[in-house]
Amino acid sequence: MKRVALIGMPNTGKSTLFNRISGASVKVGNWPGVTVDLHSVKTILNGELVELIDLPGIYDLKGYSEDEIVVQDFLKNNQIDQIFYILNSTQIDRQIELAMDLKKMNPSIKIIANMIDEAKAYGITFDFDKLQALLGCPVIPISAKHNQGLDQLNKKISLRNASDPSKNDLKRIINQTVFFPKTLNNKTTKKLDAIFLNPVFGLPIFLFVIFTVFQFVFTVGQPLQDLMASFFTYLEQTFINNLLLNMNVTLKSFLMEGLYAGITTVAAFIPIIILFFFIMTIIEDSGYFSRAAFLMDKVMEKMGLDGRAFVMMLMGFGCNVPALMGTKIMRTKEIRFLTMLVIPFSLCSARLQVFLFIISAFFAATQGAIVLFCLYLLSFFSIFITAVIFKNKYRSHEPLVLELPPYRFPTTKQILIRGWQEVKHFIDRASKFIIIGVIAIWALTHFPEGLEVASADTYAGQIGNLFEPIFSPLGIEQMLIIALIFGFIAKEILIGAFAVIFGLEGIALSAHLGEVFNAGQAISFMIFTLIYTPCLSTIATLKNESKDRLLTFISITWSLMLAWLLSFAFYQLYLIV
Amino acid sequence: MTLKQLLVGQSGVIKTLTNNTQFNDRLKALGVKKDNIVEIIRQAKFDGPFHLKIGTTEFMLRSDIAAQIDIEIITPKAA
Ligand SMILES: Nc1nc2c(ncn2[C@@H]2O[C@H](COP(=O)(O)OP(=O)(O)OP(=O)(O)O)[C@@H](O)[C@H]2O)c(=O)[nH]1
Numbered sequence: 001m002k003r004v005a006l007i008g009m010p011n012t013g014k015s016t017l018f019n020r021i022s023g024a025s026v027k028v029g030n031w032p033g034v035t036v037d038l039h040s041v042k043t044i045l046n047g048e049l050v051e052l053i054d055l056p057g058i059y060d061l062k063g064y065s066e067d068e069i070v071v072q073d074f075l076k077n078n079q080i081d082q083i084f085y086i087l088n089s090t091q092i093d094r095q096i097e098l099a100m101d102l103k104k105m106n107p108s109i110k111i112i113a114n115m116i117d118e119a120k121a122y123g124i125t126f127d128f129d130k131l132q133a134l135l136g137c138p139v140i141p142i143s144a145k146h147n148q149g150l151d152q153l154n155k156k157i158s159l160r161n162a163s164d165p166s167k168n169d170l171k172r173i174i175n176q177t178v179f180f181p182k183t184l185n186n187k188t189t190k191k192l193d194a195i196f197l198n199p200v201f202g203l204p205i206f207l208f209v210i211f212t213v214f215q216f217v218f219t220v221g222q223p224l225q226d227l228m229a230s231f232f233t234y235l236e237q238t239f240i241n242n243l244l245l246n247m248n249v250t251l252k253s254f255l256m257e258g259l260y261a262g263i264t265t266v267a268a269f270i271p272i273i274i275l276f277f278f279i280m281t282i283i284e285d286s287g288y289f290s291r292a293a294f295l296m297d298k299v300m301e302k303m304g305l306d307g308r309a310f311v312m313m314l315m316g317f318g319c320n321v322p323a324l325m326g327t328k329i330m331r332t333k334e335i336r337f338l339t340m341l342v343i344p345f346s347l348c349s350a351r352l353q354v355f356l357f358i359i360s361a362f363f364a365a366t367q368g369a370i371v372l373f374c375l376y377l378l379s380f381f382s383i384f385i386t387a388v389i390f391k392n393k394y395r396s397h398e399p400l401v402l403e404l405p406p407y408r409f410p411t412t413k414q415i416l417i418r419g420w421q422e423v424k425h426f427i428d429r430a431s432k433f434i435i436i437g438v439i440a441i442w443a444l445t446h447f448p449e450g451l452e453v454a455s456a457d458t459y460a461g462q463i464g465n466l467f468e469p470i471f472s473p474l475g476i477e478q479m480l481i482i483a484l485i486f487g488f489i490a491k492e493i494l495i496g497a498f499a500v501i502f503g504l505e506g507i508a509l510s511a512h513l514g515e516v517f518n519a520g521q522a523i524s525f526m527i528f529t530l531i532y533t534p535c536l537s538t539i540a541t542l543k544n545e546s547k548d549r550l551l552t553f554i555s556i557t558w559s560l561m562l563a564w565l566l567s568f569a570f571y572q573l574y575l576i577v
Numbered sequence: 578m579t580l581k582q583l584l585v586g587q588s589g590v591i592k593t594l595t596n597n598t599q600f601n602d603r604l605k606a607l608g609v610k611k612d613n614i615v616e617i618i619r620q621a622k623f624d625g626p627f628h629l630k631i632g633t634t635e636f637m638l639r640s641d642i643a644a645q646i647d648i649e650i651i652t653p654k655a656a
């Protein structure tokens with residue numbers, strides 16, 4: 001089978017083209033370093049079955065960050081029948097040199113001049129016929145995002161063999177074939193930067209943006225979640241209960257108070273997840289991440305990190321796992337490790353669900369939004385304090401230069417696909433971890449038989465008792481300790497656990513929680529949940545990516561300690577005040 | 578003079594890069610190389626990074642690195 005590889009500098013649209021050709025849905029984003037691993041797919045190109053490969057972006061052929069090494073290894077160890085060299089047409093003058101370096105290694109190369117839509121809008125014009133004749137290889141203008149010119153990818157172009165141009169020739173060739181206007185027509189980006197990168201207001205605007213986003217998710221998502229929850233309750237009362245009338249009591253309890261209650265309580269969050277990732281996609285594709293890096297770099301430098309680490313944290317708001325992988329773009333081990341150490345404190349969407357759940361049980365809507373925002377601030381704070389404490393252990397001086405791409409907006413299709421991907425991801429997790437967790441908690445709270453459910457003598461109660469001395473100063477009670485233990489696997493289990501432990505779901509569950517716990521206990525529980533480790537996948541990823549046992553160990557023990565200390569401090573203060 | 582000494586809105590012609598050759602490769606790939614013209618768009622507060630522009634590429638560069646890059650200032654045209 002023919003092997004076709006997409007190679008190019010970061011953020012040039014390789015993954016967008018990969019998705020276009022193959023119908024796949026690998027992640028796309030307006031940030032250099034979205035793809036950090038190789039993706040391969042079998043697809044039809046030019047009526048022929050080929051293996052198409054998407055790769056991380058590279059700046060040159062000898063780069064030394066891990067994502068660049070992925071590409072070098074690939075080039076070294078694989079026979080490639082066709083290289084598609086993707087470049088950003090608006091930056092052809094600086095991206096063409098790498099194409100010529102690649103051509104020397106492998107002459108079957110086609111230059112794909114992507115983002116031709118942007119080039120047009122900027123007022124840049126090209127003489128492609130002349131360009132490809134002078135370069136001695138095909139140059140095909142396309143817009144991967146807007147699906148223009150893709151039919152030309154397969155066209156056979158015969159060119160006379162030109163000798164490889166020298167670097168000076170290259171400059172001349174570009175001057176003869178690409179015409180830049182005197183002033184680039186990129187007013188939108190300029191205007192937006194004047195606002196978002198404003199030396200005084202930039203940072204406050206950033207905080208405001210974050211606050212608005214979560215406020216939005218909160219106010220729009222909450223009613224949707226209630227609706228889902230009511231629907232599941234309705235389903236149970238009018239339909240499922242009738243089916244199970246004659247069933248064995250224990251089995252029925254297992255099915256309804258265990259599986260059904262646990263899973264539906266978690267599933268009620270699907271609309272919020274979708275909504276959240278719609279917004280996340282828009283932000284990631286807007287180019288605002290790079291601006292956040294610019295705004296925060298100085299502060300991050302003081303903590304031994306840099307602006308990129310801040311962006312990883314923001315990515316971690318979605319899920320910590322890809323954020324940890326994203327650190328591959330860092331070249332120095334120390335700064336990469338320090339970044340990996342702080343990412344797990346980033347309040348991911350799974351923890352967001354837990355907090356929305358608890359907050360809605362204890363606080364009115366306006367108050368709730370503020371509590372949630374404070375949890376985000378606490379997430380930042382944990383990151384800062386961790387970095388400051390460990391910055392001498394992982395000290396580095398990696399010089400930093402980072403592209404600021406123009407502002408972009410994702411297409412509706414891109415947003416929808418991403419939302420769908422996340423739902424799939426969620427269902428995937430739910431069907432593994434969450435079901436297992438819910439079943440285990442049901443069993444622990446219902447056995448030995450004959451006892452009151454979730455009472456002190458059940459297995460759950462006994463385990464809780466064991467840890468009680470550690471958790472009672474935090475205001476966290478016996479039964480919730482079991483929930484926390486399983487929350488170690490995945491945070492959504494916590495929500496399911498509440499449902500199972502109290503044998504309730506939906507609105508009834510929220511009401512009940514509000515009666516048996518006070519607000520201080522609820523907040524203390526949330527603080528602990530935020531900090532004590534995100535989930536098993538995150539820890540596994542951290543270990544795989546760092547290949548460092550010490551770092552993994554530090555990460556786990558330090559987060560447990562910090563979680564305990566902050567919950568303790570909060571709860572004791574709460575008791576006094 | 579160095580890139581760091583340029584004021585916001587001024588431009589210069591790049592003469593020499595840093596003494597970190599590996600990092601210079603990265604700079605070159607972004608267009609930071611001899612004879613190219615660089616313009617300072619803005620700088621973040623507290624001696625934070627510079628927002629620079631070379632041709633159609635915009636990027637940020639820490640100010641300690643800007644202090645290592647030599648440039649020749651382009652005398653601004655009369656307004
Ligand atoms: N205007 C425009 N934007 C595009 C086009 N192709 C891709 N983009 C946008 O460019 C950004 C980068 O796209 P990706 O496909 O993630 O780029 P990549 O080359 O895979 O990037 P890395 O994986 O980070 O190296 C995204 O915001 C895309 O939506 C295009 O043809 N026109």
Ligand SMILES: [Mg+2]
Nearest residue numbers: 014015034035
């Ligand atoms: Mg990519």
